[in-house]
Amino acid sequence: MSDDTPSILKDAESKMAKSVEVTKEEFTAIRTGRASAAMFQGINVEYYGAPTPLNQLASLQFPEARTVIVTPYDKSAMSGVESALRDSDLGVNPTNNGDTLRVVLPALTEERRKDYVKLARTKAEDGRVSVRGSRGNAKKAIEKLVKDKEIGEDEGSRAEKELESLTKKHIELIDEALGLKETELETV
CATH class of the missing domain: 1.10.132.20 (Ribosome-recycling factor)
Incomplete structure (x- = not known):
């Protein structure tokens, strides 16, 4: 001082x-009725042995109010991104279609x-x-x-x-x- x-x-x-x-x-x-990028800020993915913020590994799209499409830049990170989303406090279970993960947020x-x-x-x-x-x-x-x-x-x-x-x-x-x-x- x-x-x-x-x-x-x-x-x-x-x-x-x-x-x-x-x-x-x-x-x-803190989640409200709509999905937002801020909800995913604190999620880290184990990527090559280092915790990496989700927004550095994948793009997020919001086609609907409660739906998020997560597209990893590197397909080898897909399983890590999926488990990080599942383990997060968002209470979601992402659906993997091979190229993207679809996350539907449950109604509050x-x-x-x-x-x-x-x-x-x-x-x-x-x-x-x-x-x-x-x-x-x-x-x-x-x-x-x-x-x-x-x-x-x-x-x-x-x-x-x-x-x-x-x-x-x-x-x-x-x-x-x-x-x-x-x-x-x-x-x-």
């Missing part, structure tokens, strides 16, 4: 913003929607924890500056108030994204 309050606050804000972005990215991976049941809402809330809480962690690190740095007499107590308390408002703003952004995702999940 640096040694003046504006740069400490700027650093904390950028880390908090990154936490919000990561949380939003994790929300996109009420129970599955509730599970996804819980998952979204967990990811949101992880994001909030990360934002609070950034706040804690910045607060320690500000307190150290006050203790070492590099800044006055007034400036330290002003910086801490600003830090609290930054924290509140970023937590509200996560809560807003969570609200949108919950609405999306609960819409049939």
Whole structure:
């Protein structure tokens, strides 16, 4: 960390913003009624002994809302792609026609929607924890500056108030994204 309050606050804000972005990215991976490329982001395929992201090994096409056509670039990777899809948390069983894999996503049941809402809330809480962690690190740095007499107590308390408002703003952004995702999940 640096040694003046504006740069400490700027650093904390950028880390908090990154936490919000990561949380939003994790929300996109949670399945809703439609298939999307984001759902396949976290799937890795064992390819020549190395875990390789699915999107580097195959193209994805979405001919219908719940149907995905996965076409591996290298046909020798077909079985690895198939097993990675089957083992993923998408709950799918791909159909292999030799050249492509057809993945039909099951309709979301009420129970599955509730599970996804819980998952979204967990990811949101992880994001909030990360934002609070950034706040804690910045607060320690500000307190150290006050203790070492590099800044006055007034400036330290002003910086801490600003830090609290930054924290509140970023937590509200996560809560807003969570609200949108919950609405999306609960819409049939």
